Amino acid sequence: MTTRAIKSGKIRCDACPVMCYIAEGRAGACDRYANEAGQLVRLDPLTILQRHSESGGELVPFLDGADDWDGGIVADGDTFITAVGAGTTYPDYKPAPFIVASQVDDADMITVVSEGIFSYCGVKVKIDTDRHLGPERAPVRVDGEPVGHVTTGEYGSQMLSLGGVNHLTGGGKKEGRVTCATLLALCNGGAVEMAIDDGSHLIVQAGRPPMVNGEVEERMRAGCGSAVVGMFASQWKGLVDEVVVVDDHITGVMSEHQAGKVIGWPASGIRIKGRRSTPGRYFNVAEPGTGWGGTDLADPLTIVGDFKTGVAEPGRSLLMVSTTGEHSAYYELDDALRPVEKRMPDALVKTIERIAENCEPALCSVVFMGGAGGSLRAGVTENPVRLTRSVRDALTKVTCGGAPAYVWPGGGITIMADVARMPENAFGYVPTPALVAPIEFTMRRDDYQALGGHMDHVTTLADAARGVTGRQNDHVLAGRRRVAADPQNPWPTNRERARS
Amino acid sequence: MSVGWKETPRSVLLKDGRLGLRHGPIDLIVAAQGDPRAVTGGYERVRAQFETILGDLVGELYLLRAPVGGGQPMPSGAIAGRMARIARRFPADFVTPMAAVAGCVADHMLGVLIGDGGLERAYVNNGGDIALHLAPGASYKAAICTDPTAGGHGGTIEVDWGDPVRGIATSGWRGRSHSLGVADAVSVLARDAGTADVAATLIANAVDVNSSAVVRQPANRLQPDSDLGDRPVTVQVGHLSAAEIDEALDNGERRVTGFVQAGLIEAAFLTLQGRTRVVGERPALLSPHAAIPRHGVDRHA
Ligand code: SF4
Numbered sequence: 001m002t003t004r005a006i007k008s009g010k011i012r013c014d015a016c017p018v019m020c021y022i023a024e025g026r027a028g029a030c031d032r033y034a035n036e037a038g039q040l041v042r043l044d045p046l047t048i049l050q051r052h053s054e055s056g057g058e059l060v061p062f063l064d065g066a067d068d069w070d071g072g073i074v075a076d077g078d079t080f081i082t083a084v085g086a087g088t089t090y091p092d093y094k095p096a097p098f099i100v101a102s103q104v105d106d107a108d109m110i111t112v113v114s115e116g117i118f119s120y121c122g123v124k125v126k127i128d129t130d131r132h133l134g135p136e137r138a139p140v141r142v143d144g145e146p147v148g149h150v151t152t153g154e155y156g157s158q159m160l161s162l163g164g165v166n167h168l169t170g171g172g173k174k175e176g177r178v179t180c181a182t183l184l185a186l187c188n189g190g191a192v193e194m195a196i197d198d199g200s201h202l203i204v205q206a207g208r209p210p211m212v213n214g215e216v217e218e219r220m221r222a223g224c225g226s227a228v229v230g231m232f233a234s235q236w237k238g239l240v241d242e243v244v245v246v247d248d249h250i251t252g253v254m255s256e257h258q259a260g261k262v263i264g265w266p267a268s269g270i271r272i273k274g275r276r277s278t279p280g281r282y283f284n285v286a287e288p289g290t291g292w293g294g295t296d297l298a299d300p301l302t303i304v305g306d307f308k309t310g311v312a313e314p315g316r317s318l319l320m321v322s323t324t325g326e327h328s329a330y331y332e333l334d335d336a337l338r339p340v341e342k343r344m345p346d347a348l349v350k351t352i353e354r355i356a357e358n359c360e361p362a363l364c365s366v367v368f369m370g371g372a373g374g375s376l377r378a379g380v381t382e383n384p385v386r387l388t389r390s391v392r393d394a395l396t397k398v399t400c401g402g403a404p405a406y407v408w409p410g411g412g413i414t415i416m417a418d419v420a421r422m423p424e425n426a427f428g429y430v431p432t433p434a435l436v437a438p439i440e441f442t443m444r445r446d447d448y449q450a451l452g453g454h455m456d457h458v459t460t461l462a463d464a465a466r467g468v469t470g471r472q473n474d475h476v477l478a479g480r481r482r483v484a485a486d487p488q489n490p491w492p493t494n495r496e497r498a499r500s
Numbered sequence: 501m502s503v504g505w506k507e508t509p510r511s512v513l514l515k516d517g518r519l520g521l522r523h524g525p526i527d528l529i530v531a532a533q534g535d536p537r538a539v540t541g542g543y544e545r546v547r548a549q550f551e552t553i554l555g556d557l558v559g560e561l562y563l564l565r566a567p568v569g570g571g572q573p574m575p576s577g578a579i580a581g582r583m584a585r586i587a588r589r590f591p592a593d594f595v596t597p598m599a600a601v602a603g604c605v606a607d608h609m610l611g612v613l614i615g616d617g618g619l620e621r622a623y624v625n626n627g628g629d630i631a632l633h634l635a636p637g638a639s640y641k642a643a644i645c646t647d648p649t650a651g652g653h654g655g656t657i658e659v660d661w662g663d664p665v666r667g668i669a670t671s672g673w674r675g676r677s678h679s680l681g682v683a684d685a686v687s688v689l690a691r692d693a694g695t696a697d698v699a700a701t702l703i704a705n706a707v708d709v710n711s712s713a714v715v716r717q718p719a720n721r722l723q724p725d726s727d728l729g730d731r732p733v734t735v736q737v738g739h740l741s742a743a744e745i746d747e748a749l750d751n752g753e754r755r756v757t758g759f760v761q762a763g764l765i766e767a768a769f770l771t772l773q774g775r776t777r778v779v780g781e782r783p784a785l786l787s788p789h790a791a792i793p794r795h796g797v798d799r800h801a
Contacts, residue, residue: 015524016525017555018524020725021724023724030525031525
């Protein structure tokens with residue numbers, strides 16, 4: 001975020017060509033940016049989830065065509081006030097900005113809506129790749145600052161742990177600022193460039209394929225070369241005399257592989273140049289690269305030595321394929337037992353397509369993780385520990401911008417939520433530095449009362465949706481934004497987890 | 501890395517077939533019905549044009565923020581020129597072409613959308629200022645806004661092909677741009693959205709009363725580069741007495757009548773703290789029903 005202080009109190013927003021001067025405490029022309037104590041912040045209007053919404057995007061704030069304006073009648077069961085843009089009453093220990101009453105299947109429910117300021121927070125990033133990104137525990141850097149580290153390797157993927165209180169507030173000032181900016185960008189779906197010490201250079205964006213050292217990782221492979229041999233052995237039997245699955249990690253050779261042996265695949269006389277691990281499995285057939293199967297091979301025959309005379313026969317066929325099916329070639333041996341490329345029979349083309357079909361698209365996924373602190377819980381109830389217990393006992397359901405949140409076992413309220421399931425631009429930050437994330441607690445009205453809830457600050461859903469703010473709410477809301485609920489998410493107030 | 505937000509032009513095809521466009525302060529919803537090829541072609545043209553309109557406007561901002569009648573040159577851009585021409589038609593002691601910006605963007609984009617025909621019904625909604633296209637026999641129905649902040653509405657507008665109305669605009673002190681008056685909302689029907697936009701702004705400025713319940717501040721204290729300079733704009737309106745409401749609405753009505761008689765607009769719908777007034781040649785266009793009283797709740801509540 002680039003801002004230049006113009007005169008004391010005024011800043012210039014340069015997010016678009018209008019270049020608004022914004023006075024302190026005010027918003028720019030689009031109402032999306034504001035000057036809060038000399039800092040340019042991006043405001044978001046209160047976000048209201050709408051089920052069965054006709055439009056897939058934002059509705060305009062007012063005076064829209066009557067054909068898509070239902071008269072402003074909000075059906076409780078189909079509308080949910082999210083905390084995105086709701087603001088926070090921090091650090092006043094006041095009731096949360098919205099405490100919304102609604103009727104769900106004839107039960108009186110309360111949803112406490114607040115943007116929480118999370119100093120204890122970070123993201124877990126899963127990067128689908130088989131490439132070596134860097135050693136476990138290596139620092140991950142953005143703008144040269146350590147913002148997290150490489151953690152475990154998982155199936156077909158590598159995990160990064162970014163942020164956390166030690167990077168946000170435990171290190172240098174710049175470290176905290178860069179960490180906060182990194183988390184904010186990732187949580188809001190932005191792309192972030194990062195470098196791993198003694199490892200790769202990455203561009204990570206939630207829901208997008210990772211970029212590793214300048215190359216986009218399109219697909220997760222169906223398996224390593226050895227696994228692909230095993231998965232497809234019976235489908236290839238009878239169609240071809242030899243199959244080599246080229247893979248930077250483990251290259252598989254059908255006739256020598258255990259999977260081939262058990263179905264009686266005959267020897268072909270092939271010789272692979274590489275370090276044999278167990279029969280039919282070869283390491284280091286080539287250097288890593290962007291060619292076949294993550295190697296630097298442009299011509300796969302480079303790894304095939306002379307066929308053994310006496311075993312190989314002219315006319316025998318050979319299929320070479322990569323672990324994603326992206327590369328494949330078909331050969332037949334000539335009289336000198338040299339493989340000559342030929343048009344691939346249709347039956348084999350189908351098997352290549354099946355390999356490709358079994359490769360899932362490679363993605364980066366970003367899961368927000370944060371702990372709800374004392375003041376946030378005080379916004380819900382006068383007796384914060386009761387909220388913790390209520391969440392523990394599954395009487396209170398926690399959502400983040402309407403998206404489901406996983407609550408960690410043990411003390412406190414530490415949650416995880418997939419940022420891709422939350423409304424766009426759901427996160428903000430404060431210069432502390434800390435992230436501002438939406439969080440909603442939904443429970444039965446009587447449960448809310450029992451845990452010491454702020455019953456005298458309750459607003460009805462219909463009022464909240466049409467712009468009435470609670471009396472505890474002392475800041476200007478930029479407006480309302482209705483977004484269609486993500487059909488993948490369970491509806492936030494459905495009571496499969498909150499007691500019915 | 502870059503974490504700074506850049507508000508680049510964005511477009512999204514909504515699930516209901518409308519097109520959403522956004523760049524900086526411009527928010528458009530574009531809808532078209534008719535020959536599917538005309539719709540697709542129109543959307544493509546609109547999307548392409550949208551890339552540059554904000555930049556073009558900003559390039560002439562210094563002209564557009566200056567009061568008309570100062571002898572400054574006409575801006576050269578298509579939208580900027582339209583803004584200046586429309587603003588000059590209004591007999592007011594103070595108006596800048598910026599008063600027409602939202603409506604003129606809507607009008608211009610509607611023209612781009614229509615192209616050489618084939619559409620039965622189309623509209624471009626720029627944050628509440630709407631430009632309409634109606635083929636013979638078509639009509640358009642919209643809710644009248646009574647509260648721009650909460651989206652409250654209190655009636656419907658029905659525009660038929662035969663009505664001389666192709667623009668609707670709303671203004672009020674709670675809206676995005678500052679107002680000198682106290683109206684919660686003024687909705688105007690006019691021949692195009694740009695004209696409706698200027699008229700709504702000027703009428704909303706006129707809906708005013710001297711009252712201790714009204715808090716005002718110099719516009720440039722709130723928005724340093726405001727085209728209103730240091731004119732006092734309304735930042736809060738407390739509870740007004742019945743007499744104050746009447747007086748403010750009377751003031752507004754006088755201006756509406758003047759504009760209607762000058763042939764500038766067709767009708768206007770004024771709302772102030774739950775009271776509404778319909779003024780104009782064609783009040784039948786406006787059917788105020790069940791206006792929702794909203795006084796006592798303000799944005800600072
Ligand atoms: S505040 Fe909005 S309109 Fe103004 S420069 Fe920033 S992005 Fe553009």
